[in-house]
Amino acid sequence: MTNQSALILKVALLLLVLLQGTDAKMEIMTSKQDFLVGEEILLVCKILTGEGEMTWFKDGTEIDDSDMVTHVDETVSKLVIKTATMKDAGRYTCMCELNSGATDEALTQIYVYEALSFGSSPSYHEFLEGTNGLVPCMVTGKPVVDVHWLRNKEEISTNAGKRVRQLPDNTLLIENVKREDAGTYFCQAQIRGRPINEQLPISVVINVLPSVHLREEVKRVMAGPEANVSLLCLVDGVPKPNITWTLPVAYDPSHHHFNSDRSQLTIRSVARVDYGEYICTATNKIAESSATILLHVFEAPEVFVSAEQQSVSMGERVSVSCNVSGHPQPELHWLNKNNGRTLDSTTGRVRVVDGVLVIDEVVPSDGGLYSCMAVSISGNASRDIAIHTQPGPPHYLSVSPGPTSVIFSLKTEPIDGGTPITSFVLQWRQSAAEQWKEIAVPTSGPLTLTNLKPYTLYTVRLAALNAMGVGQFSETNTVRTQGIREPDSPVLSSSEMKVEGNSVFIPLKQLDDGGTPLLRFEMRYRQDKEGIEWKNEELPSEADSVSLQDLSYGSDYYLELKAINANGSSIPARFNFTIAAQPVSNRMTKGSVICIVMVIFLVVFLVVDVTCCYRNRCGLLMSIVKLFGQKVPGLKMFEDGEVATNGEVKLKGITTPRASVHDAGVQTLTRDGQIVEVTYDKAPLTKHEKKLSGRDLHFDDA
DSSP states (O other): OHHHHHHHHHHHHHHHHHTTTSSOSEEEEOSOSEEETTOOEEEEEEESSSOEEEEEEETTEEEOOTTTEEEOSSSEEEEEESSOOGGGOEEEEEEEEETTSOEEEEEEEEEEEEEEEOTTOOSEEEEETTSOEEEOOOOEEESOEEEEEEETTEEOOOOTTOSEEEOTTSOEEESSOOGGGOEEEEEEEEETTSSOEEEEEEEEEEEEEEEEEESOSEEEEEOSTTOOEEEEEEEEEESOOEEEEEOSSOOOTTTEEEOTTSOEEEEOSOOGGGOEEEEEEEEOSSOEEEEEEEEEEEEEEEEEESOSEEEOOTTOOEEEEEEEEEESOOEEEEEETTTTEEEOOSSSSEEEETTEEEESSOOGGGOEEEEEEEEETTEEEEEEEEEEOOOOOOOSEEEEEEBTEEEEEESSOOOOTTSOOOEEEEEEESSTTSOOEEEEEETTSOOEEOSOOTTOEEEEEEEEEETTEEEEEOOOEEEEOBOOOOOOOOEEOSTTOEEETTEEEEEEEOSOOTTSOEEEEEEEEEESSTTOOOEEEEEETTOOEEEEOSOOTTEEEEEEEEEEETTEEOOOEEEEEEEOOOOOOOSOOHHHHHHHHHHHHHHHHHHHHHHHHHHHSOHHHHHHHHHHTOOOTTOOOOSSOOOOOSSOOEEOSSOOOSSOTTSOEEEEEEETTEEEEEEEOOOOOOHHHHHHTTOOOOEEOO
């Protein structure tokens, strides 16, 4: 206690030193004005000017307790209250009678308070959304305590019209609690009029009943190994609800998959058994909520037939069964794809009985494709069945004689019996006592009997042939053949003629060979100019076109073509055509480009070679000079000096300086009074140069 008093005294003296130089004569010093009940109060009174006797007063009443008052000397006096109580609060005065006879006093106000306490006020509250919440704040302290509520550093109003407000008893009221009301609130208590305050943080949690939201209450999916479906269950609530599912089938982890919070159920490879109600339940500590999703699983229709192809002979019976499946159960229909008619009759030669197609006494028109169809709201499906039988008889058949031949003509194709006709069977005989003779002709070939006797009566008939065999024959026809004759003139098609540049292509067709196979075609053609002779060519009998190349541009041509058989030649077929003038091309040919490049290269080479010759005495030109011993006019054959002239110097003829070219030196020449010095290097003479040495060097005027 002594040490503490000494410390307080030192502080007081320090403050006194700092206050020296003021007008005050005395002062009461203390560390603070607010003291907690039970604390020690120390007041130091100091005479700043002079000395004297000091007396302490509280609220005007002298304090004469020696245990409380200590006079250090005639300038310092201490008042010590070891244990402060609420009664010790008040105004303290230090009065001094100075030795000079004057009096002075100093005073201070001391406050004593009991500590603020929130007692048993709870710091955590939970409220259900939509209810009213009350948050009490019980505070004790003296002398008087003021209470304020804060949130987000803002004071909460006490206005009665506010949804969130402070009640007169310091309780916080939250009407119709909302989610955004959750958070931390502060109850702040303060000693009235004094800077003594405390805060109690209180957490408010808002609970929300769980709820379930479905995007689709009814879900439809088509079953299949590649079909997947996801059921989504969106839940809400505070605390966050847990999600559980109730399934109409046993849970299979390989078939049913949940996401991390189980809000989505995915069913893979959906099957018909997955149909039913799926219940999603959200649960938290407040309550639980559920919703139901109805899953409809449809199965695509399927069609099963007993056979996809039935081959049956005419007059026999055929039946094909058909079954359909799917969900919902599809309807079964038979369709004749040949005529587009639905077969719905249960009686007659062609009927449908319990999904079975029955055809009695099959005829050629029964051949073709039939379709068994499954129709439902989940889709359609079908399977085709092919019924094959022999072709029908040819109708609207006409027969005409040819030279040793008979020609058949069909206006309409026979009924094919459900499978394509591959050929025709042509039969003939001279009398009823004879056996029928026959040949098979492809559908693409001419329906013609050849190599018959001329001027002979024949009975003929025709039947179609398909994969099932020969069909019914046509009615018989009697026809007399004609005599032998030459072939008809060939036909050249001008509408299909093609001219490309100076070439021409003309399709060729031979209508009648005259009853005897063709041997060849004879062709000749020429330009439409006087003095131009015909060019002759032969074409094989199987030729189907005339092709001519390398014709003259801008010319008209004549063409004649004859067909030849063993009986002679046909009348010539005549044809005229024109070859247009040759177009002018703006594009250079490859040869032109090469020539231009070569010319450019030659010019560049000559420029480089001349430059090399004049400057460095090298290159092809210099080699030629050395070979023939001649100097090129204007050739610069010096390296160390320059020719200085006022006029232009020309070398006349082929000359050499009088001086020997074996010795390097300077030649001085006089021209119109001008001195020209030519410096040259020593260089060996060629054989030709030696012969020319000694000749004069002549200059001509420019």
